[in-house]
């Protein structure tokens with residue numbers, strides 16, 4: 001490790017930092033410090049304790065340090081963490097280039113402070129000087145990092161000065177994903193596809209909407225486009241989602257274009273009894289209810305079902321809502337059709353949830369694949385003869401998709417594959433495999449504008465119970 005008077009800690013900069021120090025109020029009063037401390041604390045929770053970011057930043061049940069912030073600071077913390085996680089390896093490499101020797105493995109607080117500072121300097125619209133000064137103040141305020149304040153100053157000022165050349169160079173050399181994930185992608189996809197997926201993960205995704213009617217109208221209202229599948233896509237929202245026109249009237253809901261496909265694979269469902277298993281927060285329940293199905297939405301999570309109920313109320317749609325474990329649930333009557341959108345490793349949603357790669361492991365993929373297999377075994381027992389089931393998830397891993405289905409069919413002679421036809425849903429022909437399975441990746445729907453490109457990675461298969 002170098003100290004602040006090293007390569008990048010030249011005198012002019014040192015003086016500026018000193019002047020900032022002499023003006024300093026107590027740490028608790030420095031504007032902007034609480035949000036940076038929270039970002040560092042939550043970054044540690046994600047990368048060291050493997051805690052999913054969604055829970056930490058939940059508006060009701062989130063981390064107390066996060067909940068203590070006002071709405072603007074919460075937004076800033078979310079933005080810092082998204083950038084810090086999306087570009088984690090790039091940031092690591094840029095920091096390492098500016099150190100004489102690697103940070104000791106136990107210097108985690110120092111590492112988080114540097115990552116939080118670097119994320120702002122490199123990827124956010126925060127003045128470099130503010131990002132550096134707050135990181136230095138943060139380091140000084142913590143006994144574990146106080147003696148490294150000069151190092152923080154030197155590294156971050158160096159980054160700020162050299163970022164124009166350094167970032168493109170490092171982006172070209174570094175992969176922003178853990179090695180296990182890159183290996184699994186390479187096993188499942190060819191080299192070119194793997195590179196495209198990893199590149200797509202570096203771009204902030206657009207927001208997609210499923211609309212009840214007139215997609216062109218909503219695309220025009222939000223400044224977006226209509227995708228070939230009918231979803232409306234917007235690169236930058238003109239306002240927060242609840243403030244957009246049509247929200248209160250329940251004219252649309254936010255749903256990734258890929259997530260909107262599995263429910264459609266059940267075909268015409270008007271008047272059909274459909275069980276939506278693992279339903280919350282209800283994007284697919286809403287599609288089925290809007291298509292006229294008599295939907296029973298089942299999920300174990302009470303809080304997620306509360307969200308489902310609120311979402312349906314806003315959309316003026318109806319479903320029977322059941323809190324139950326699909327592995328144990330025994331309804332009085334079997335269903336004509338079932339959608340099982342199972343809990344998975346979520347590796348298809350890395351663009352939206354960049355923490356996934358840093359909280360999950362290959363063991364989680366295997367564990368979740370085993371759970372999904374048990375859920376699918378339970379679900380098909382709820383299907384009437386001749387009935388259809390669509391099994392889907394948002395994983396990119398064949399262990400949770402293609403491989404799982406192959407093994408399932410070998411063990412269930414009463415079930416048959418009902419191939420998905422390439423032209424079945426407009427715009428999806430290229431996502432249908434020769435075996436009739438649906439597979440999307442973040443590299444799909446690529447356009448000239450990266451901000452309007454991509455979709456979540458999804459897998460879906462349709463099966464039929466022999467009559």
Ligand SMILES: C[S@@+](CC[C@H](N)C(=O)[O-])C[C@H]1O[C@@H](n2cnc3c(N)ncnc32)[C@H](O)[C@@H]1O
Pocket residue numbers: 277278279280281282283284285298299300301304324325326327341342343344
């Ligand atoms: C991928 S999410 C579902 C997303 C939902 N289908 C949608 O479109 O909005 C998976 C859901 O499975 C639920 N879940 C997990 N294990 C379950 C089980 N054994 N029985 C019922 N629900 C379960 C979780 O609570 C979670 O809400």
